[in-house]
Amino acid sequence: MRNRTKSGWLVAVALLSACGAKQTSSQAPPQPAVGDTVETPEPPTPTVEEVLNEYRSSAEWKQSEAAFKEIMRHYVHGESIQLTDSELSDDFEAFSTLSEQDVNDFVSTQSCLDGMTDAVGTYYSVNTMHQRHDGFVAQPSPHPLTGSGADHAHAVFSANMLMQRTEISHDKPLPARAAMPGAHFANWQAIADTMTDRAKFDALFLFLDRTQSSAVFAVTSKLDWGSKVSGQVFVAPELHNGQVFSPALFSTYIFKKDDAAKYSVFVIISASAQGVPTTPYAGLIENKEAMYKSKTGFSFTYLSTNENLLDYRFIMESEAPLSFDLRITTAYPAHPQSPYLTINSKFTPIATDQKVERYLKSKVTRLLLMVRKGALMRDLIKVYYPKSSAAQLWVDVGALSKSTGFAAKLKAAGLDLAVDVFARDVWLEKPRISAAGVDAAGDLQFRAIDQPACN
Numbered sequence: 001m002r003n004r005t006k007s008g009w010l011v012a013v014a015l016l017s018a019c020g021a022k023q024t025s026s027q028a029p030p031q032p033a034v035g036d037t038v039e040t041p042e043p044p045t046p047t048v049e050e051v052l053n054e055y056r057s058s059a060e061w062k063q064s065e066a067a068f069k070e071i072m073r074h075y076v077h078g079e080s081i082q083l084t085d086s087e088l089s090d091d092f093e094a095f096s097t098l099s100e101q102d103v104n105d106f107v108s109t110q111s112c113l114d115g116m117t118d119a120v121g122t123y124y125s126v127n128t129m130h131q132r133h134d135g136f137v138a139q140p141s142p143h144p145l146t147g148s149g150a151d152h153a154h155a156v157f158s159a160n161m162l163m164q165r166t167e168i169s170h171d172k173p174l175p176a177r178a179a180m181p182g183a184h185f186a187n188w189q190a191i192a193d194t195m196t197d198r199a200k201f202d203a204l205f206l207f208l209d210r211t212q213s214s215a216v217f218a219v220t221s222k223l224d225w226g227s228k229v230s231g232q233v234f235v236a237p238e239l240h241n242g243q244v245f246s247p248a249l250f251s252t253y254i255f256k257k258d259d260a261a262k263y264s265v266f267v268i269i270s271a272s273a274q275g276v277p278t279t280p281y282a283g284l285i286e287n288k289e290a291m292y293k294s295k296t297g298f299s300f301t302y303l304s305t306n307e308n309l310l311d312y313r314f315i316m317e318s319e320a321p322l323s324f325d326l327r328i329t330t331a332y333p334a335h336p337q338s339p340y341l342t343i344n345s346k347f348t349p350i351a352t353d354q355k356v357e358r359y360l361k362s363k364v365t366r367l368l369l370m371v372r373k374g375a376l377m378r379d380l381i382k383v384y385y386p387k388s389s390a391a392q393l394w395v396d397v398g399a400l401s402k403s404t405g406f407a408a409k410l411k412a413a414g415l416d417l418a419v420d421v422f423a424r425d426v427w428l429e430k431p432r433i434s435a436a437g438v439d440a441a442g443d444l445q446f447r448a449i450d451q452p453a454c455n
Contacts, residue, residue: 048097051409060403061096067396068092075302075377075390076370081274094367096400097410100418106368109355110160121321121349123356124234126161126249132380134340136332137433141384144305147332147340153383155431157376161249162359163347164237165322168253169230177244178235178251183277184269191253192225195265205282208293208309216282220265223257231255231263232322234347236275237360245366246275247373248300249345252326254285254314262286266314268326270298285314296330302377303384309336321349368421375422383431394422 046054055061069088077083138149166175170188178185184204185191194200198217207213223229233253236246250271254263268281279297283289291311298306308330315325324347329339350356359365378394398420400406407417 046409046413048410048413048415051406051413052093052097054409055400055403055406058400058403060399060406063396064096064398064400065089065092067393067399068095070393071374071377071397072370075381076374077274078272078299078302081272081276091367091370094364095371095421097415098364098367098418098421100416102362102364103368103418103421103424105358106362106364109358109362110365110368122165123237123350124163124165124347125350126163126234126345126347127158128161128248128343128345129156129158131156131342131344132340132431133342135338136335136340137384139433140387143303143385144299145303145332145384147334152434153340153431154429154434155380155383155427156429157427159372159426161246162237162356163234163252165232165234165349167230168233170226172230174233175235177238178233180277183250184280188225192229195220195223195225201282204280206279206294206297208295212283212289212292215287216265216284219284220282223255223265228258229255230259236271239359239365240361240363243366244275245369246271247369248343250275250277252347254324262319263316268312268314270296270300272298279310281310281312283312283314285316289313291327291329303380304330307333309333309339311339317346323348371421372426375424375426378422379427379431383433397422 069085069092072088072091073083132153132155134145134147134153136147136149137151137153138146139151142148164175164177166178168174168188170192172188173179174185174187179187185194194204195217198221201217201220202213205213205216207216231254233251235251236244236249238244248270250269252269253267255265255267256263262285264285266283266285270278270281272278279294281292281294283292291313294310294312296304296306296308296310309332311329311331313327315327317323317325326343326345326347328343328345330341330343331337331339374394378391381388382391401417401419407419410417
């Protein structure tokens with residue numbers, strides 16, 4: 001009996017299996033007829049991160065990354081700024097994923113910030129015209145430059161910075177950026193102490209002319225810093241995630257003896273490329289000096305030394321609206337009367353509109369400012385050191401973006417890659433060398449050039 005039951009179950013299972021097989025067979029998709037098109041499933045769309053993972057170990061990635069780090073270390077930030085390899089790797093990855101839209105938005109925002117004509121703005125556009133008129137170029141040039149030759153180098157470029165204005169006084173604190181660790185003035189009292197103590201004044205400000213420093217101190221030491229003096233400070237604001245890139249200029253202070261007076265004293269504090277304060281300069285707004293005489297005290301670029309001479313002047317254009325110019329020249333110690341570089345910075349109040357917001361919050365502002373400086377340094381190196389192998393770095397940095405498939409795969413992932421970012425034109429007049437006696441007047445003298453119009 002048990003055997004028959006077992007046999008019955010086996011038959012039932014066999015029948016069910018047969019039915020199942022038959023049913024499955026009837027549900028199978030029909031075979032395509034001869035001549036029908038067979039559709040192949042599309043491969044999944046890659047993400048940007050997947051594309052980067054594919055290339056991170058490639059020879060092109062390593063070549064571009066190594067070149068980028070060298071450019072940043074030696075030619076953008078300088079040897080005195082210690083950047084970690086991890087920081088530079090992060091910057092390189094951001095550089096490698098710059099989109100064309102990123103670059104276009106930056107150029108549109110940074111090149112033209114709308115001005116104000118009837119108010120004291122919170123933010124100021126600083127349009128800086130750099131004019132190189134070096135009449136002492138040696139071929140080949142020494143490093144750093146010393147003004148040891150007789151050929152002439154000429155170049156012009158213009159750049160915009162953003163500065164934030166803050167009212168300050170004995171009862172209005174300095175903004176955090178102005179009083180950051182390492183700043184010369186941690187608070188208002190530090191300013192007052194420096195301006196009224198001759199030893200501190202002389203230790204901080206590098207006047208080369210004792211008569212000039214005495215004339216300035218004679219005014220600052222008599223001001224009532226404890227209750228009446230007030231002022232404004234202009235400092236580069238923090239960008240996305242607290243980033244800062246403020247090459248050459250950290251802050252500018254202007255002071256008046258009381259609320260009813262005109263501004264009479266100024267202080268300029270220079271900066272490294274990372275916005276770290278370096279050398280301070282002081283002077284009187286109304287004075288008989290053509291230029292105050294000092295020295296850089298800091299190697300601003302790969303080409304310069306901390307012993308180069310620096311003359312400066314403050315020119316008040318208007319107090320309503322508040323706008324002014326800073327004029328700076330630098331010269332080789334061997335040629336104090338013939339500066340090789342003239343920089344004119346025009347401070348203009350701007351509307352606090354969406355452009356300012358985009359400038360501050362954009363993830364790429366600092367990066368593209370660094371790339372722009374890198375492009376400037378590349379072209380100057382080509383002029384002063386035409387046989388230098390360093391120029392190859394700017395070729396190597398493009399190896400990844402030009403490698404087979406990289407840009408196309410990123411585009412498939414939704415990122416339209418910006419290529420040849422270092423190659424974008426940044427000059428009003430590209431660097432050139434002319435031999436001694438050829439076009440000498442144009443090369444040796446500063447020429448008034450209008451700032452580019454804001455379109």
